[in-house]
Each structure stands twice: as C-alpha cells, then as structure tokens.
Amino acid sequence: MTSTSLGTVTVRGFSVRATLAAVLLLAPLAPAPAAAAAQQPGGEAAASSGTAADWTPPLSTRGRWIVDANGNRFKLRSGNWHGASGTWNGSGSTEDDANHHAGENSGRVPLGLDRAPMAEIVSGFQEIGINSIRLPFSNEMIHDDRPVTDRAVAANPSLRGRTPLQVYDAVVRGLTDAGLAVILNNHTNTTRWCCAVDGNERWNAGRSTETWENDWLFMARRYQDNKRVVGADLYNEVRRSVWDDPNWGLGDGHDWFAASQHVADRILTEADPDLLIVVEGINWTGIPVDGFAHGRPTLEPVRRLSHTLVDSGKLVYSAHFYDYTGPNHSGATGLGETSDPRYRDLSPAELTDVVNRQALYVAAEQDQHFTAPVWISEFGVGGREETGAAPRAWFENFVDNLVRADADFAYWPLVGWHEDRKGNGWALLHWDAAGHRMGVYDGDDWRAAAWTRLVRAPGRTGPVAPVASWSMLSPDHGDFVASRRMRALPDWNPGARKAVCPDGQRLLGLSHTGNRGLCTDVSTGSLANPSGTHEVVTDERHVAPGQDWASGYTKLQCPEGQFLTGYSVRGSAVSAALCTAAPAGALGTSGRTVWFDRSDNRGPAPRGGDFAYGHYKGQCANDEYLAAVAYTGRLGSSRTPDALYCRKLG
Numbered sequence: 001m002t003s004t005s006l007g008t009v010t011v012r013g014f015s016v017r018a019t020l021a022a023v024l025l026l027a028p029l030a031p032a033p034a035a036a037a038a039q040q041p042g043g044e045a046a047a048s049s050g051t052a053a054d055w056t057p058p059l060s061t062r063g064r065w066i067v068d069a070n071g072n073r074f075k076l077r078s079g080n081w082h083g084a085s086g087t088w089n090g091s092g093s094t095e096d097d098a099n100h101h102a103g104e105n106s107g108r109v110p111l112g113l114d115r116a117p118m119a120e121i122v123s124g125f126q127e128i129g130i131n132s133i134r135l136p137f138s139n140e141m142i143h144d145d146r147p148v149t150d151r152a153v154a155a156n157p158s159l160r161g162r163t164p165l166q167v168y169d170a171v172v173r174g175l176t177d178a179g180l181a182v183i184l185n186n187h188t189n190t191t192r193w194c195c196a197v198d199g200n201e202r203w204n205a206g207r208s209t210e211t212w213e214n215d216w217l218f219m220a221r222r223y224q225d226n227k228r229v230v231g232a233d234l235y236n237e238v239r240r241s242v243w244d245d246p247n248w249g250l251g252d253g254h255d256w257f258a259a260s261q262h263v264a265d266r267i268l269t270e271a272d273p274d275l276l277i278v279v280e281g282i283n284w285t286g287i288p289v290d291g292f293a294h295g296r297p298t299l300e301p302v303r304r305l306s307h308t309l310v311d312s313g314k315l316v317y318s319a320h321f322y323d324y325t326g327p328n329h330s331g332a333t334g335l336g337e338t339s340d341p342r343y344r345d346l347s348p349a350e351l352t353d354v355v356n357r358q359a360l361y362v363a364a365e366q367d368q369h370f371t372a373p374v375w376i377s378e379f380g381v382g383g384r385e386e387t388g389a390a391p392r393a394w395f396e397n398f399v400d401n402l403v404r405a406d407a408d409f410a411y412w413p414l415v416g417w418h419e420d421r422k423g424n425g426w427a428l429l430h431w432d433a434a435g436h437r438m439g440v441y442d443g444d445d446w447r448a449a450a451w452t453r454l455v456r457a458p459g460r461t462g463p464v465a466p467v468a469s470w471s472m473l474s475p476d477h478g479d480f481v482a483s484r485r486m487r488a489l490p491d492w493n494p495g496a497r498k499a500v501c502p503d504g505q506r507l508l509g510l511s512h513t514g515n516r517g518l519c520t521d522v523s524t525g526s527l528a529n530p531s532g533t534h535e536v537v538t539d540e541r542h543v544a545p546g547q548d549w550a551s552g553y554t555k556l557q558c559p560e561g562q563f564l565t566g567y568s569v570r571g572s573a574v575s576a577a578l579c580t581a582a583p584a585g586a587l588g589t590s591g592r593t594v595w596f597d598r599s600d601n602r603g604p605a606p607r608g609g610d611f612a613y614g615h616y617k618g619q620c621a622n623d624e625y626l627a628a629v630a631y632t633g634r635l636g637s638s639r640t641p642d643a644l645y646c647r648k649l650g
Contacts, residue, residue: 055131057227058274059181060313063467064363065460066276066373066408073460076375078132078183078410079125079428083111084168085136086191090198101193102424104417107152108141108164108191110171112415114154115431118174124429125414126178128440129455133175134233134377134410136187137168139207139215144191155435164191169222176228183231183278184219185377186212194236195283201241203234203259213263220271231276232267233377234260237283237320245285248301251477256282257305258477265310269484273311278375280318281359288330290338295328298358299374304613306370308471308482308519312502316408319359320378323394327354344394351397352404360405368609369472369518373408380412383425383445392446399450406459411451470608473499473507473517475569482519483565485532486578492536493568493576500566500578504528507564507626509619510641511612512596515569518611522622524586524649527563533581535559543628549593550630550643557628557645561587564626573639574631582625588648591627594618597642620646 056069068074083106092099104111112121125133141164148167153159159167175182188200189207199205203212216232223229238246238256248257264277281302286294298319309315323344325331330338343351356364363374379402381395402409416427418438423430428451430438440448473480475497481487483500492498501507501519504526509518521527535558542557549555558564558579566578594601596618606619618641620626628645631637 055179055181057181057230059230059276061276061316061373062313062464063366063371064373065464066316067464071463071466073462073464074131074181075406075459076132076181076183076408076410077129077455078134078181078375078377078408079130079414080134080136080185080378080410080412081110081121081125081171081415082106082136082187082413083415084109084141084164084171085138085185085187086141086193087111088192090192102416104424105152107149108144109148109152109159109167110135110415111413111417112429112431113156113159113167113171114152115417115433115435116155116437118156118171119178120437121415121429122174122178122180124437124439125175125180128428128451130180130414132181132183132230132410133414134183134185135168135172135175136185136236137219138188138191139186139212140189140191141165141168142215142218172223172226172229176226179228181228181230182223183233183276183377184223184229185233185236185278186216186219187236195239197240197242201239202246202254202256203238204253205241209253209259212259213266216263216267217271220267220275224272224274227274229275231278231316232264233278233280233318234263236280238280239282239284240286246282247285248282248297249305249474249476255477257301257307261307261309264307264315265482268309268311268314269487273314275314276316277309277314278316278318278377279307280320280377283320284330288332288336288338294330294338296325296358298327299362300358302362302370304610305474306372306472308369308473308480308502310482310484310487310502312469312471312504316373316375317359317362318375318377320412321355321359321376321398322379323381323391323398327358343398344390348397348400351394352401355398355401360401360407363407364405365609367468367470367607369470369611370609371470375408375410376402377410378412379409380426381447383427383440383447384421385425386446395447396450399454402454403457406457409454468520468522468607469502469505470522471502471505471519472611473501473519473566475499475515481566486534486566492534492578496568496570496575498566498568498578505565506580507566508624509602509606509608509611509617509626510567510596510629510644512616512618512642513572513638513640514612514615515572516612516615516617517567518608518617518619519565520608520622522607527580527582527586527625528565529581529583531581533562534565535562535579537577537579538575549591549628549645553630553632553642554639555628555630555645560589563587564629567629571638574629574641577629586650587625587627588650591645591647594620594644594646595642596644618644620644623649625649 087100087106097105281299282297326342328340418430482502505519556577562579565580568576602619624646630643
C-alpha cells in the first residue's frame with residue numbers, strides 16, 4: 001500500500017506504521033497479543049483436563065453442550081499454539097527477529113520448536129489443565145513448499161528439511177497422540193502476524209472464496225482419519241478492510257454468514273462429517289473515529305440469523321475478548337483510538353452484561369434456533385510485567401464470567417519466549433534460548449490463581465441427554481437446503497429458491513413475509529420414513545372435498561401420511577411445498593388453521609425463538625406437524641404465506 005504515513009500505533013508491544021488509508025481502521029484489528037507463562041505444581045490442574053482415556057472422539061453438540069461420542073460433556077479447556085500462521089509483522093526481512101511480533105520469530109511453524117522438544121511442550125499443556133488446542137494456520141502455509149530453516153526446529157531435529165505443512169502435520173500428530181483434541185484454525189490468508197489492515201481481513205481477501213473453500217476441503221480431508229482432530233475454525237477475526245465492512249446476511253461477496261454456512265456444509269458433505277464447525281462472529285465494522293459508526297458485532301447478529309448445517313449437532317459459535325478492546329473500541333492507542341470504553345473500563349456488572357449480550361447468550365438461552373455452544377477461542381492478558389490495575393482486574397472479572405457460564409475457552413497464547421524471565425509475557429509457557437521453561441505456576445505470575453480457578457472450575461460433567469433441535473431456514477438470497485437427502489437429488493423446483501429442513505426435522509413455522517422458516521424434531525424426534533418418499537406440491541390436489549380449512553385461499557397441502565419439510569419461493573411468493581412421507585401411524589388427521597397475515601400466531605409459549613425478526617410468523621404447536629400452507633393472489637397480496645394447517649402428531 002502506498003499512502004502518506006501518519007504515525008505509529010502501539011498496542012501491547014506491537015508497533016505498526018499507520019497509513020492514511022489504514023489509520024481509521026487499524027484498531028478493529030488490534031492484534032492479539034503474544035503470550036505469558038505456565039508450569040504446574042505437582043500436575044494438580046491436570047485432573048480437570050481430558051486425557052487420552054477419558055473421552056472418545058468424534059465430538060458433537062447437544063444444545064449448548066459439546067459432547068464426545070459417548071454423549072459425555074467435553075468442555076474445551078483450550079489454548080492457542082500460534083506460529084504456523086506467521087509472526088512476521090509485514091515489513092523488513094523475515095529472518096530478522098526484530099521484524100516479528102514481540103521479537104518472537106516462529107519460522108513459519110508453531111512457536112517454540114526451536115527451543116524445546118515437541119513432547120516437552122505438549123506435556124506442558126497437559127500440566128496446566130489443557131485438553132484441546134486451537135492450532136492456527138494460514139492459506140499461504142498450506143501451499144508453501146519451502147523447507148523450514150534448521151533454526152526454526154533446532155530442538156526437534158527430526159523436523160529438519162520439512163515444509164511448514166509437514167511440520168504442522170507432525171504437531172497435529174504429537175498433540176493427538178497425547179490425547180489432546182485439535183481444532184484447525186484458518187487464522188490468516190498470508191503467513192504473517194494478525195490482525196490489522198493487512199490483507200487478512202476476510203476469508204477472501206487476496207484470494208477467491210472458491211480457493212478458500214478448496215483449501216478447507218484439503219485440510220479437512222488431510223486429517224479425516226485422525227479423529228482427535230475434532231474441529232474446523234473457519235476464519236479468524238473477520239473485520240473491515242480499508243474500504244469495506246463484512247456483513248451478516250446481505251448476500252454479497254462480503255457476507256460472512258453466507259460464506260461460513262456454505263463452506264461448513266461443503267466440509268461436512270465433501271470432506272469430514274465428524275468435524276465440529278466453529279464460526280466466529282464479526283470482529284469489527286465501521287471506521288474507528290468518534291462521530292462515525294463503528295463497533296464489534298461479535299455474535300449479536302446470530303439472534304436474528306443463525307446457521308443451520310446439513311448435520312445438526314456440529315455447530316459451535318466463537319468470540320474473542322481482550323481487555324484493551326471494547327464493544328465499540330478497536331483497541332488502538334493514539335491514531336485510530338476513540339472515546340468508547342474498553343472492556344477493562346467496565347464494572348464487573350457491566351462486563352457481565354456486555355459479554356452476555358455479545359456472545360454468551362447463544363449458549364444461555366435454550367430451545368432457540370440459535371442455541372449452540374459458545375467457545376471463547378481467544379482471551380488473554382500480560383503476565384509478570386503487567387502491572388496495570390485495570391487489565392489485572394479485567395482478567396479476574398472475565399475469568400469469573402467464564403466460570404459462571406461454564407463456558408468453553410481457549411487462552412491466547414500458550415507458548416512464548418523469555419530471556420532472564422523477561423519477554424512478551426502473555427504466554428502461559430515460555431522457553432528461553434537454552435531451553436529453560438518459565439511457567440504460570442513458577443510462583444511469580446499473578447495470573448496463577450485465576451488460571452487455576454478457571455481450569456478447576458466446577459461445571460457440568462458426564463452424560464448429556466439428547467435435546468430437541470430448532471433450526472432456522474433463510475432462503476434470503478438463494479437455496480437453503482439443509483437436507484443431505486434432498487441435496488443429493490435433482491432440483492425439485494428449478495428457478496425457485498428452495499429451503500429444506502435438516503434430515504430428521506419437520507417444518508413447524510413460516511413467516512408471512514421475509515421467506516424464513518423454522519424446523520424442529522421436538523416431541524417426536526425424526527419423522528421421516530426410511531423409504532425417503534417425497535412429493536412436490538404446487539396445487540390443491542390433496543385438499544379433500546368439504547375440508548376447506550382456508551376458504552378463498554390457495555392451499556398447498558401434503559397428501560395423507562406426509563408432512564412439510566421444505567418450501568420454495570419465487571421473489572417473496574411461495575411456489576411449492578415439499579412433503580415427506582412419515583412411518584405409518586406417525587401422523588394424525590385432525591387439524592386447525594393458524595392465521596398469521598395480520599399478527600404473530602405462535603401459541604402462548606412458542607419455542608425456537610424469533611426466526612423472522614420484524615415479520616409476522618405462524619407456528620404449529622410442539623405436538624403438531626405442518627400439513628399445508630395457504631396464500632392468496634388477490635389484489636394487494638404477494639402470494640406470501642397467510643395461514644398454516646397444523647395437525648396433531650399420531
């Protein structure tokens with residue numbers, strides 16, 4: 001980028017030359033700081049972390065909980081082992097440590113392999129109570145065929161001569177062989193430090209969305225036989241570039257909701273159906289200057305528009321929190337700084353309210369279309385050299401929030417450098433050039449008590465019973481087919497936008513306008529007949545004589561023994577109903593008409609949440625199924641749904 005330099009912004013030891021084009025945007029992306037220290041007294045905290053013997057992959061979700069293959073709760077007590085995605089600041093020689101974040105040159109591999117054997121590093125993770133690792137990579141790293149330097153892997157000579165991806169392979173194997181779960185994290189496009197206006201703002205910055213998707217398919221397939229590789233964290237800190245904001249649902253090339261939904265379904269259907277899919281909220285939009293709109297949406301948009309994947313029980317949402325950022329503060333100091341409060345400026349009660357609003361509500365509110373586990377996949381603070389009262393208080397208060405919510409978490413970062421016990425300070429484990437380790441439990445790190453409280457916190461353990469699923473359908477800009485079965489069949493209504501519930505769920509609600517739908521398996525579980533019979537209904541052929549349940553309206557009604565699992569629209573008008581056969585006796589025949597053309601009609605205590613914010617909605621009761629939908633084409637109407645025909649389950 002060539003523009004007039006206006007100054008330098010420094011955040012937690014990270015100095016970036018601000019440019020005229022970038023200065024207004026620098027803060028959204030105040031880079032995640034590096035790391036602090038950690039050892040473990042007598043291995044006590046290890047009792048709270050998973051070991052190779054006490055969890056069975058793969059992982060999935062039940063409501064707000066992550067569970068293993070036996071249905072037992074698996075809490076992600078994670079840390080970030082960074083470095084493979086890059087530490088270079090973007091200017092100067094990549095060989096000069098001074099040009100890397102905090103002077104820590106990872107050499108394009110997970111940090112610390114130059115200073116300690118991999119087994120020692122992994123053992124250190126287990127000692128401090130970690131059971132899972134978020135392992136960042138860059139798209140550039142995947143295709144980088146240059147061997148790493150001998151220096152980068154000096155303490156692991158067996159890795160000499162390998163490419164960064166081959167070293168990454170070895171690290172994945174070392175972690176999983178030790179019983180740790182690994183979540184692959186697409187951190188950046190290029191192998192450099194994140195996160196500023198640096199060409200890594202979006203998944204498709206500097207490359208096409210198709211290329212990004214193909215990289216994900218490559219990575220998912222690469223580790224599909226290693227079931228302790230449990231998750232795909234799709235992209236890190238999606239944020240504003242110099243000129244454009246990301247969005248959540250506008251249907252354009254910057255739509256993070258649509259991009260993450262699409263690649264998630266491709267990963268599950270084309271690569272590895274066992275992976276958890278981790279979707280982080282939007283990290284920043286707007287220009288960080290007082291008087292201009294700006295803020296950190298995080299997971300707030302999920303309340304109105306949530307993902308529905310082809311496999312229920314695979315979605316995890318994530319969010320990041322640091323003391324020096326804020327709900328409307330980018331994290332910058334000086335240029336790019338606004339008068340908005342940082343998280344560390346909030347009282348404990350205010351912090352709790354904000355964190356709940358921005359993220360934790362997704363897990364706290366049950367039986368909603370958006371209910372899912374929330375993984376706080378980055379948070380951290382300076383260690384021994386952090387003397388500020390506000391950052392220290394924030395860390396204590398934030399840990400209290402994680403404990404209170406029984407939240408899954410991943411500390412940033414796990415590994416750092418030190419010399420004479422001095423250095424970046426953020427990591428929980430540090431090694432010096434001679435291979436001597438300094439840790440959070442060495443007796444001089446103020447974070448030790450809070451960290452112990454976090455990893456030993458009481459929380460839900462053991463079996464988690466299956467729960468009802470609630471799923472939103474949103475064919476706003478194109479097909480939204482969440483059924484594996486229907487995706488494998490020919491187009492059942494060419495030219496229309498189609499929405500289909502995940503296999504095993506039934507359609508229970510529709511919006512009058514806006515094209516949204518609500519699916520569930522509540523009360524009955526899966527209804528679908530194993531035969532897979534379905535019918536596309538475009539007329540009234542199945543309305544029995546004398547049973548006109550919506551006089552004067554066109555009715556798309558399923559034949560007896562079938563129920564709605566999908567619908568199609570042309571513009572705003574409903575054009576067809578997709579009906580699926582149920583096993584004999586599963587469906588009743590008595591019904592009622594639910595009108596919702598003039599107001600909501602969802603019953604006294606509807607579950608599933610507001611699946612079409614700002615629009616009238618109709619919804620059958622939990623013990624009913626949707627048998628038909630009615631609309632009118634009379635003057636002034638747009639053939640949008642006006643009434644539902646709800647029948648009792650058998």
